[in-house]
Amino acid sequence: MAPPVITLTDLFDPARLASHVANGYVRTQVHPTLPLTIYNYTEKAQYEKVWDEITLSCRGLIAETATGRVLARPYAKFFNHSEPGAPVAELSAPVRVTDKADGSLGIIYATTEGLAVATRGSFASDQARHATDLLRRRYATWAPPPGHTVLVEIIYPANRIVLDYGGMDDLMLLGAVELATGRSLDASAVTDWPGPRVETFAYATFAEALAAPPRQGREGLVVWFPDSDQRVKIKYADYVAMHRIVTGLNARVVWELLAAGEPLDSLIEELPDEFHTWVAEVAAALREEVAARVVEIEAAYEAVVTGLPEGWGRKEFALAVGKHEQRGSLFLRLDGRSYEPYLWQQIRPAPDWTPAGRVYTE
DSSP states (O other), X not given: OOOOOOBHHHHSOHHHHHHHHHTTSEEEEEOSSSSEEEEEEOHHHHHHTOOSHHHHHOEEEEEETTTOBEEEOOOOOOEETTSTTSOOOOTTOBOEEEEOOOSEEEEEEEETTEXXXXXXXXXXXXXXXXXXXXXXXXXXXXXXXXXXXXXXXXXXXXXXXXXXXXXXXXXXXXXXXXXXXXXXXXXXXXXTOOSOBOOEEOOOBXXXXXXXXXXXXXXXXXXXXXXXXXXXXEEOHHHHHHXXXXXXXXXXXXXHHHHTTOOSHHHHHTSOGGGHHHHHHHHHHHHHHHHHHHHHHHHHHHHHHHHSOTTOOHHHHHHHHTTOTTHHHHHHHHTTOOOHHHHHHHTOOOTTOBTTBOOOOO
């Protein structure tokens, strides 16, 4: 019997999905050559913590563009065990535990041209193209179980995030999702996968997983609660610190985007969840500092203009603001030009304002 056909309207209220797309919480990308669309939660959803059944499920969801027929359904978004949004689980809850692989999520889907791999938000990312080529060359005779989406971790030297897997260039099996129900399965359910599988551990309960000693050179653990079909991450402190070092995250990186008028999306997208709050706090502090200086300049400008004689001109204004520390901004204000870019340059933070500590400088 053929697996049942599932469409986007079976999963979500179409109006709410359209609203999420319009409001920037879900991003869509159309396949470059095929009539397919991929749905992915956005950096804005992460930043504003807009998590519901739509944003949690749109983590690389693939559907036919015209019909909405769902072709691939990945694991729902899951959180660090201590984060808001993580399920509240009893310590005695039965679990299955695997390694938290440090690569890119690969979502295998079928096309008229054969099996292909997408990443969380793209059909055509470098990782997706590399994985598709690898799948078709190395595992050409393999087929996913009918009615299921198979998920892999894409690992190869040029895609190194933090951990060094040596020369490994492969697709590591993570598990699968049943299209009709959304029920997820671990790697043991895909019995005929010919490639490597994610490492598994014998921890029987959530308490055992939490008490497990950190492993050197690994990111952490993924804990699956089969009874509720929910997952959490347990990330090792050493990995988090290493990621911060490798990515060079500091306040100046945030400042550079804000000063250029660029959104923080590209930065947030590359960071683990545990850094999102820190980036938001830095951005808010920098914006508040600029806003405070705007208030000061407007007040100073009003005071200067009010104190000038009738018929004053540029010369009189120059004499009045000559010793003011913000005279450059005051002249821009006089000329009707924006002085905010000038203010952003004034609050350029030190590179040692990092998630580990805060240092102010100008």
